[in-house]
Amino acid sequence: MTRLTLRLDFPSGSWLGDVSRGHPDATLRATETVAAPEGEVTALALAGTDRAATVAALREHDRVDRVDVVDRTGPATRLRIVAPAPPPHVAAAREVGLPIEEAVAVTDGRATVDVVGDRSRLTAFGRRLTGEGVTVGIAASDAGEGAILTDAQRDLVLAAVAAGYYDTPRECTLTELAEARDLAKSTCSETLHRAEGRVLRRFVNGAFDVADRREGGERATAENERSENARDGDIDREPEHDRSEPVEVATDP
Secondary structure, rough: OOEEEEEOOOOOOHHHHHHHHHOOOOOEEEEEEEEEEEEEEEEEEEEOHHHHHHHHHHHHHHOOEEEEEEEEEOEEEEEEEEEEOOOOOHHHHHHHHOOOOOEEEEEEOOEEEEEEOOOOHHHHHHHHHHHOEEEEEEEOOOOOOOOOOOOOHHHHHHHHHHHHHOOOOOOOOOHHHHHHOOOOHHHHHHHHHHHHHHHHHHHHHOOOOOHHOOOOHHHHHHHHHHHHHOOOOOOOOOOOOOOOOHHHHOOOO
């Protein structure tokens, strides 16, 4: 089982995203969403400097049917939100059968979510979130001894998986992925290639006994990763020079 901490950026049209962005000093903590005959009911704890205005904004949102104030006392106003559809992260979790145990606190349209599951289910969750319009990034992972990928590589690989770049047949080309991430095609290709190399090296180092590894292989892997960390600080820049492997090679299915 793998534990991930995901960064979520809620899309326009989501009442959690819209209202929290309209009132960036407020924190909307969604503790639970259940399906009921009247609609999707979310228990919400609202904290912030102007709770009354935030409640009014929730009532005015076109994707909220009803807002009931349960309790105004204490540091947070407790609300009952009835909507025709669940929040995007709830819809995605239900679709893939992934439980979200902790409350999700949304501030200025953003939140972090801790999820635990097998890798295939987590991948499906990320893809479903993207389908709901949520921008997803990995903030932390316990999937190995130290970070395998740089932040830039992780974000690009997650976007590639969510877009179907690694599906067979592919649902997204390298050109489409690069355009979606606002990257040069060559930069996108090289960053994915280095990320794939890191993952494969970690797999090989974990799959074979030390005696079976090529002498000096681990040292070379560490040196490669240090070099790539320095080079991947900003994937938006153009590569320093052409690689021996053309971009077209990386685009073949």
